[in-house]
Amino acid sequence: xxxxxxxxxxxxxxxxxxxxxxxxxxxxxxxxxxxxxxxxxxxxxxxxxxxxxxxxxxxxxxxxxxxxxxxxxxxxxxxxxxxxxxxxxxxxxxxxxxxxxxxxxxxxxxxxxxxxxxxxxxxxxxxxxxxxxxxxxxxxxxxxxxxxxxxxxxxxxxxxxxxxxxxxxxxxxxxxxxxxxxxxxxxxxxxxxxxxxxxxxxxxxxxxxxxxxxxxxxxxxxxxxxxxxxxxxxxxxxxxxxxxxxxxxxxxxxxxxxxxxxxxxxxxxxxxxxxxxxxxxxxxxxxxxxxxxxxxxxxxxxxxxxxxxxxxxxxxxxxxxxxxxxxxxxxxxxxxxxxxx
Amino acid sequence: xxxxxxxxxxxxxxxxxxxxxxxxxxxxxxxxxxxxxxxxxxxxxxxxxxxxxxxxxxxxxxxxxxxxxxxxxxxxxxxxxxxxxxxxxxxxxxxxxxxxxxxxxxxxxxxxxxxxxxxxxxxxxxxxxxxxxxxxxxxxxxxxxxxxxxxxxxxxxxxxxxxxxxxxxxxxxxxxxxxxxxxxxxxxxxxxxxxxxxxxxxxxxxxxxxxxxxxxxxxxxxxxxxxxxxxxxxxxxxxxxxxxxxxxxxxxxxxxxxxxxxxxxxxxxxxxxxxxxxxxxxxxxxxxxxxxxxxxxxxxxxxxxxxxxxxxxxxxxxxxxxxxxxxxxxxxxxxxxxxxx
DNA sequence: TAATGTTAGTAAAACGTTTTACTAAATCGA
DNA sequence: TCGATTTAGTAAAACGTTTTACTAACATTA
Numbered sequence: 001x002x003x004x005x006x007x008x009x010x011x012x013x014x015x016x017x018x019x020x021x022x023x024x025x026x027x028x029x030x031x032x033x034x035x036x037x038x039x040x041x042x043x044x045x046x047x048x049x050x051x052x053x054x055x056x057x058x059x060x061x062x063x064x065x066x067x068x069x070x071x072x073x074x075x076x077x078x079x080x081x082x083x084x085x086x087x088x089x090x091x092x093x094x095x096x097x098x099x100x101x102x103x104x105x106x107x108x109x110x111x112x113x114x115x116x117x118x119x120x121x122x123x124x125x126x127x128x129x130x131x132x133x134x135x136x137x138x139x140x141x142x143x144x145x146x147x148x149x150x151x152x153x154x155x156x157x158x159x160x161x162x163x164x165x166x167x168x169x170x171x172x173x174x175x176x177x178x179x180x181x182x183x184x185x186x187x188x189x190x191x192x193x194x195x196x197x198x199x200x201x202x203x204x205x206x207x208x209x210x211x212x213x214x215x216x217x218x219x220x221x222x223x224x225x226x227x228x229x230x231x232x233x234x235x236x237x238x239x240x241x242x243x244x245x246x247x248x249x250x251x252x253x254x255x256x257x258x259x260x261x262x263x264x265x266x267x268x269x270x271x272x273x274x275x276x277x278x279x280x281x282x283x284x285x286x287x288x289x290x291x292x293x294x295x296x297x298x299x300x301x302x303x304x305x306x307x308x309x310x311x312x313x314x315x316x317x318x319x320x321x322x323x324x325x326x327x328x329x330x331x332x333x334x335x336x337x338x339x340x341x
Numbered sequence: 342x343x344x345x346x347x348x349x350x351x352x353x354x355x356x357x358x359x360x361x362x363x364x365x366x367x368x369x370x371x372x373x374x375x376x377x378x379x380x381x382x383x384x385x386x387x388x389x390x391x392x393x394x395x396x397x398x399x400x401x402x403x404x405x406x407x408x409x410x411x412x413x414x415x416x417x418x419x420x421x422x423x424x425x426x427x428x429x430x431x432x433x434x435x436x437x438x439x440x441x442x443x444x445x446x447x448x449x450x451x452x453x454x455x456x457x458x459x460x461x462x463x464x465x466x467x468x469x470x471x472x473x474x475x476x477x478x479x480x481x482x483x484x485x486x487x488x489x490x491x492x493x494x495x496x497x498x499x500x501x502x503x504x505x506x507x508x509x510x511x512x513x514x515x516x517x518x519x520x521x522x523x524x525x526x527x528x529x530x531x532x533x534x535x536x537x538x539x540x541x542x543x544x545x546x547x548x549x550x551x552x553x554x555x556x557x558x559x560x561x562x563x564x565x566x567x568x569x570x571x572x573x574x575x576x577x578x579x580x581x582x583x584x585x586x587x588x589x590x591x592x593x594x595x596x597x598x599x600x601x602x603x604x605x606x607x608x609x610x611x612x613x614x615x616x617x618x619x620x621x622x623x624x625x626x627x628x629x630x631x632x633x634x635x636x637x638x639x640x641x642x643x644x645x646x647x648x649x650x651x652x653x654x655x656x657x658x659x660x661x662x663x664x665x666x667x668x669x670x671x672x673x674x675x676x677x678x679x680x681x682x
Numbered sequence: 683t684a685a686t687g688t689t690a691g692t693a694a695a696a697c698g699t700t701t702t703a704c705t706a707a708a709t710c711g712a
Numbered sequence: 713t714c715g716a717t718t719t720a721g722t723a724a725a726a727c728g729t730t731t732t733a734c735t736a737a738c739a740t741t742a
Contacts, residue, residue, distance in 0.1 A: 004727095005728065006729095014691075015692050015693075016453050016692095016728090016729080017692060017693080017730085017731080018690090018691065020729070020731085021691095021731095024730085029688085029689060030691070031689080043584075048456035049729065049730095050727085050728050051456065051457045051458040052392075052393040052394075052397040052729085053397055053730085054728080055393035055396075055697090055729090056393040056397055056532050056696090056697045056699090056727090056728080056730090057696070057697050058729085058730070059697085062457070063457075070422070071422045071425065072419045072422045074413070074415060074418070077412055077415070078413045079414045079438055080413075080418075080437065080439075081411070082441045084412065088438070093453070093454070093457055094437055094438075095435065095436050096421065096430070096435055096436075096437040097425070097434075098421075098422055098425045098426070098429075113434070114405075115392065116403070117388035117392040117393060163711090205384075219711085228605065228622075228626065253624050258626075279568075285599075286627075287603070288631075324715090327563035345698060346698065355722085358701090358722075358723080359722075362701095362721095365700085367700090368722055369720090370718085371720065372720065372721090375720080375721085389695085390698080390699065391698050392697075393697080394697070394700085395698080395700080396699090397698080397700090397726090397727045398698090398700045398726070398727050399700070400727085409737090508697095578712030661732065667732070683742100686740080687738100687739080688738085688739075688740090689738080690736090690737090690738100691734105691735085691736090692736100693734080693735100694724100694732095695732085695733105696729100697728105697729090697730090697733090698727105700725100700726085700727090700741090701725090701726085702725085703723090704721105704724100705721085705722075705723100706719100706722100707713100707718100707719085707720085707721100709719085710716080710717075710719095711714105711716085712713100712714100
């Protein structure tokens with residue numbers, strides 16, 4: 001019962017060419033009477049062109065791929081929502097591919113998506129510390145054939161457009177806030193060491209300390225993996241080392257840190273101040289709302305889409321890396337250290 | 342530089358037919374020598390068939406659609422993750438479509454996805470109270486042409502397969518738990534009135550009360566919309582009416598209820614016991630971990646995929662509606678009422 | 683009236699596969 | 713040695729569009 005362009009043409013007594021021209025709004029010399037008739041018939045049958053036939057000749061799919069490390073993570077879920085909104089508004093569909101933070105899957109997902117036909121790609125890379133695999137990935141991406149943009153993360157050495165929050169500036173703002181409250185023994189819970197976002201945020205932390213004349217102490221850095229549990233165990237380590245404040249590289253690990261503090265009968269912020277990074281929805285509804293670095297996820301999604309869209313519509317556009325401003329949101333999880341209240 | 346089946350055929354000195362037969366593992370009479378040569382050449386060029394050309398003739402896309410009301414909601418995000426995992430494992434891609442809980446968008450998303458070519462569809466319906474639109478939607482779905490399954494929710498009157506938790510049983514378990522603690526003045530915060538999940542969960546609440554001989558009091562039911570804020574305002578209403586316990590139809594509204602309780606200087610569970618529904622990850626890491634009805638989201642996704650997959654592979658399968666067992670998770674947000682400790 | 687322009691279209695190739703129905707050559711059985 | 717069978721393939725149609733290059737009929741101009 002699906003109607004083809006041929007059915008429309010037959011009923012309108014014209015050629016398929018004419019129908020195609022009219023329905024696609026292409027420049028033509030068809031009389032208004034005929035055009036109207038065609039449009040009417042098309043509407044009557046609810047005609048929609050066959051996606052494959054169109055794709056076969058135009059090589060366009062009006063589909064993009066979105067590769068994410070973990071769609072169950074609120075940060076990425078909101079990112080997906082944002083990107084999906086812009087896609088839909090521009091007449092694109094979005095194929096989602098979740099990699100479970102497995103860098104190997106980044107590779108297969110890219111290959112799969114490109115082979116199945118997408119016009120462009122937005123990738124939030126999994127955190128990869130394997131240099132060899134990264135190099136192979138870069139080689140793959142370098143002659144991918146479709147435009148793509150990096151979102152949130154990035155791979156060292158990759159030439160491409162992208163957008164992320166200014167990670168290091170965010171790390172610096174978080175740390176500066178603790179310093180300005182009077183803390184000097186400040187711990188840092190990082191993301192997976194060697195990964196782009198983790199290293200950038202750590203760099204901000206170190207920069208802030210150095211600038212304030214506080215000597216950087218490596219033993220006050222504990223690596224996590226951006227998950228709740230790792231935040232908890234890292235916080236235990238840091239509390240053992242006597243910190244009065246902790247900068248956690250994301251909110252989820254900050255929640256873990258809360259738990260560590262509380263499980264010792266201590267209190268946030270009285271005994272330990274905590275700053276997070278991301279500003280997830282939940283950070284504001286915790287019993288002790290979390291001081292954190294806010295990133296505008298909708299803006300992140302929009303910028304990624306804009307960068308991709310430009311490259312979808314015109315080729316030969318130069319690479320561009322945009323960094324969004326972080327914002328410090330001060331809530332109740334930070335306070336001056338005990339001696340200085 | 343993209344190679345076609347013709348390139349492979351030319352280099353192997355055979356016809357495209359032969360190449361197609363071999364590469365697709367179709368029954369054939371080609372010698373092992375030739376087959377090997379073809380496979381080698383294909384591998385050398387990293388050949389992948391053009392998705393459109395294949396789709397044009399086979400009418401299969403190996404793509405399914407997933408329509409969700411709100412991907413930013415942890416519950417749906419985890420659902421998407423689960424479904425994506427099964428899709429990928431079976432060689433399918435998943436197009437995600439987010440409707441922002443706008444039932445109008447359910448309609449357009451379905452049309453769009455089907456026109457662009459999908460083999461099947463999984464839909465978590467938006468909460469719709471408009472009977473006319475629902476009827477139109479049912480009509481659309483009734484001759485959709487591709488198999489689809491309803492996930493989590495459902496539309497009254499629709500004939501289709503689907504899977505959800507046993508909503509009413511869940512509501513009943515939550516309420517029974519409060520009753521067994523000794524509560525008799527129990528409030529209920531519902532989802533959007535008229536929507537399927539909301540009414541089912543409410544039905545469980547009423548059923549439990551009735552069974553326990555507690556007269557149902559309509560003034561102890563406050564409607565929410567499954568969002569945090571609505572939970573808070575509904576809880577205020579209920580506290581005004583003197584409830585000692587609240588069953589919130591989802592965890593997010595339960596969090597809102599926490600906030601309402603605390604903003605009055607009261608305490609959960611000492612002054613008000615609260616039960617949620619969903620068992621989101623965050624419910625367990627709250628300072629007062631939430632007693633709630635657990636739904637196994639991975640299982641939900643898996644069942645939805647299984648139902649769809651069966652209908653993708655064989656046609657004429659009868660409709661089937663599966664209901665998953667809810668589980669009561671008792672944490673710290675519920676306790677006996679003041680007089681009875 | 684012959685050339686030119688305009689109007690309203692159209693024919694056919696191309697996109698890259700899958701699939702059905704065919705065939706030529708070699709082998710076999712009696 | 714001849715018909716039948718097996719082996720190893722192939723030719724061509726079909727899928728439903730888009731797009732390029734054409735054309736027939738009529739009107740206008742000089």
